[in-house]
Amino acid sequence: MPDVIVVGGGPAGISAAIYLRRFKRDVLVLMKDFGALGKAESIENYYGFPEPVTGVELLGRGIAQAERLGVKVAREEVLSIESDEAFTVKTDQGVYHANAVLLSTGMTRVNLKVKHYADFIGRGVSFCAVCDGFLHRQKKIGIVGSGDFMLEELEILRNFSSDLTVFTNGESLKHRPDQVVIVTEPLLELIGSDHLEGVKTQGQTVSLDVLFVAVGTASAADFALRIGAMMERNQIVIDATFMTNIPGLFAAGDCIGGLQQVAKAVADGAGAGIAIHKYLKTLTS
Amino acid sequence: MPDVIVVGGGPAGISAAIYLRRFKRDVLVLMKDFGALGKAESIENYYGFPEPVTGVELLGRGIAQAERLGVKVAREEVLSIESDEAFTVKTDQGVYHANAVLLSTGMTRVNLKVKHYADFIGRGVSFCAVCDGFLHRQKKIGIVGSGDFMLEELEILRNFSSDLTVFTNGESLKHRPDQVVIVTEPLLELIGSDHLEGVKTQGQTVSLDVLFVAVGTASAADFALRIGAMMERNQIVIDATFMTNIPGLFAAGDCIGGLQQVAKAVADGAGAGIAIHKYLKTLTS
Numbered sequence: 001m002p003d004v005i006v007v008g009g010g011p012a013g014i015s016a017a018i019y020l021r022r023f024k025r026d027v028l029v030l031m032k033d034f035g036a037l038g039k040a041e042s043i044e045n046y047y048g049f050p051e052p053v054t055g056v057e058l059l060g061r062g063i064a065q066a067e068r069l070g071v072k073v074a075r076e077e078v079l080s081i082e083s084d085e086a087f088t089v090k091t092d093q094g095v096y097h098a099n100a101v102l103l104s105t106g107m108t109r110v111n112l113k114v115k116h117y118a119d120f121i122g123r124g125v126s127f128c129a130v131c132d133g134f135l136h137r138q139k140k141i142g143i144v145g146s147g148d149f150m151l152e153e154l155e156i157l158r159n160f161s162s163d164l165t166v167f168t169n170g171e172s173l174k175h176r177p178d179q180v181v182i183v184t185e186p187l188l189e190l191i192g193s194d195h196l197e198g199v200k201t202q203g204q205t206v207s208l209d210v211l212f213v214a215v216g217t218a219s220a221a222d223f224a225l226r227i228g229a230m231m232e233r234n235q236i237v238i239d240a241t242f243m244t245n246i247p248g249l250f251a252a253g254d255c256i257g258g259l260q261q262v263a264k265a266v267a268d269g270a271g272a273g274i275a276i277h278k279y280l281k282t283l284t285s
Numbered sequence: 286m287p288d289v290i291v292v293g294g295g296p297a298g299i300s301a302a303i304y305l306r307r308f309k310r311d312v313l314v315l316m317k318d319f320g321a322l323g324k325a326e327s328i329e330n331y332y333g334f335p336e337p338v339t340g341v342e343l344l345g346r347g348i349a350q351a352e353r354l355g356v357k358v359a360r361e362e363v364l365s366i367e368s369d370e371a372f373t374v375k376t377d378q379g380v381y382h383a384n385a386v387l388l389s390t391g392m393t394r395v396n397l398k399v400k401h402y403a404d405f406i407g408r409g410v411s412f413c414a415v416c417d418g419f420l421h422r423q424k425k426i427g428i429v430g431s432g433d434f435m436l437e438e439l440e441i442l443r444n445f446s447s448d449l450t451v452f453t454n455g456e457s458l459k460h461r462p463d464q465v466v467i468v469t470e471p472l473l474e475l476i477g478s479d480h481l482e483g484v485k486t487q488g489q490t491v492s493l494d495v496l497f498v499a500v501g502t503a504s505a506a507d508f509a510l511r512i513g514a515m516m517e518r519n520q521i522v523i524d525a526t527f528m529t530n531i532p533g534l535f536a537a538g539d540c541i542g543g544l545q546q547v548a549k550a551v552a553d554g555a556g557a558g559i560a561i562h563k564y565l566k567t568l569t570s
Contacts, residue, residue, distance in 0.1 A: 015330075045555070
């Protein structure tokens with residue numbers, strides 16, 4: 001069992017992992033891909049690089065640095081995080097436990113580009129099956145998404161209703177779930193008056209009581225929401241030690257707000273790494 | 286006239302200069318030497334470097350990066366900073382003006398290793414000729430130091446007294462000032478009861494009313510003190526935009542407290558660079 005699981009392999013997570021490893025902590029970094037920074041063609045404002053670097057190059061250098069120090073970096077997509085005596089982190093490839101978790105997946109929240117989508121957020125559009133599923137027992141439930149994160153949410157929703165429709169919104173499904181209706185046409189419009197009543201695609205109108213959004217990969221904000229961590233304007237609320245209101249759950253980088261810059265994420269990571277090390281010491285003393 | 290003068294060429298100052306330059310600001314960085322970081326033999330916790338780097342190498346890379354973007358970096362020792370309509374920055378080689386100044390010289394304050402030194406701080410030991418010189422008109426004034434910073438302070442003290450003794454504390458003088466007593470023996474002890482009464486060296490006891498300390502190079506804290514910027518426990522107090530209580534005077538890096546880490550200094554610099562750019566816009570609108 002590692003001491004710490006870091007979710008996200010960007011500058012914040014890797015910087016924290018480096019600090020933790022130098023305190024002799026066992027650190028497991030779980031990352032799906034290179035995220036938003038991986039798309040940066042030229043970074044020239046991060047101190048220490050006389051020539052511009054690509055996002056992919058900088059991310060690769062960070063990972064190599066962490067691995068050289070003994071950090072384990074695994075390319076696995078985190079699907080859920082649960083907090084009990086220790087944290088349980090489930091990925092597409094396994095289940096891990098640790099006494100502390102750092103959320104550092106950036107701040108991606110995929111917003112649907114669908115007419116009237118924003119109008120129904122909180123009025124029939126939900127982002128968390130664990131949080132809101134119970135409110136919709138035996139109702140007509142829709143879920144948008146096509147990857148493992150959607151499937152994870154779908155399994156939770158099966159506890160509450162059997163009237164389930166998956167909308168892939170034009171994407172192809174990685175795994176095809178059983179006992180659900182699957183609509184692959186792109187969503188065109190959400191319909192309803194005060195509350196969501198359904199969705200329209202090119203070919204049909206589907207009546208719904210609630211639509212859960214689980215597009216792409218779960219973000220730090222998604223995990224925070226599910227585990228009950230305080231959020232403010234889609235940012236995770238932390239204290240001076242980068243800890244959320246859940247003991248042992250930390251967050252750093254873009255997902256806590258502030259400058260969306262590599263420099264700031266790296267500094268967050270350094271601070272969080274030091275703070276997590278101190279936190280772990282309190283558990284053993 | 287540059288838009289901004291950055292005092293200090295370490296990670297905080299250079300990171301700020303890079304950000305400012307990318308906003309098309311003219312930036313002049315003034316630095317004496319590589320400071321404390323220049324002595325680091327191996328840095329392996331700053332994100333982005335798979336192999337350890339020396340402090341000198343990292344500092345050199347940062348300066349090269351800034352220069353490539355068009356920042357001017359000059360190896361000059363800053364002796365004084367004054368605030369009027371614009372800032373006037375005097376170095377050992379020239380005088381410069383700018384609308385904004387960033388203090389980022391780290392947190393070096395040379396403490397004297399002399400018996401009873403700490404006992405007389407604020408009771409006869411002073412750090413600022415401009416601040417305290419007037420209180421000691423026609424008194425017996427001593428000053429410790431051997432470089433240009435000491436000479437700068439000495440010139441100010443000449444306005445208040447002609448009874449001046451320079452203690453080089455074993456160092457050799459860069460320039461020999463006129464019309465002062467010069468004691469080159471190392472200081473052994475400060476003497477007095479409630480208040481400083483003199484200093485002892487190996488060979489003599491010199492009676493003094495006040496001893497000004499101007500050892501080595503002026504630090505950010507020294508400049509802040511002289512210009513009236515608020516300090517707390519030897520750290521410069523800044524607001525959320527890295528600005529001190531003096532409009533246009535900013536500070537970043539170790540001199541504002543927090544983690545004494547490259548990562549944190551770099552992030553400070555990024556934040557300060559962005560804030561200074563915004564501040565300069567308010568001057569022209």
